[in-house]
Amino acid sequence: MNRLDLDTLYTVTEDEFGGNVDYYLELSENGTSPIRIKCNNGKDLLLFEWNDYLNRFKDVYTKEQIEEIERACREYDKEHNENG
Numbered sequence: 001m002n003r004l005d006l007d008t009l010y011t012v013t014e015d016e017f018g019g020n021v022d023y024y025l026e027l028s029e030n031g032t033s034p035i036r037i038k039c040n041n042g043k044d045l046l047l048f049e050w051n052d053y054l055n056r057f058k059d060v061y062t063k064e065q066i067e068e069i070e071r072a073c074r075e076y077d078k079e080h081n082e083n084g
Helices: 014-019 021-029 050-060 063-083
Strands: 010-013 035-038 045-047
Touching: 010 014, 014 021, 014 035, 021 035, 021 045, 050 063
Parallel strands: 010 035
Antiparallel strands: 035 045
16 A cells, blocks of 8 residues: 655645535545645544545455445435435
């Protein structure tokens, strides 16, 4: 597995991310993945687009677990789109 060079990642502060979550989610979905979120507590987070995450960490999950995660995401999207 290739190591991530955190210094080269697209980086935002926790406050920037919190102020415009949808923008950063869309940015991630459109190829800017991962995004580094510099948190106020000093512990950074990484936001991955799902396919990028799965490509990097697919060995962490069984095929069944991946299918269950994807099913739950489809259900969430369906509910969210019906109500939003």
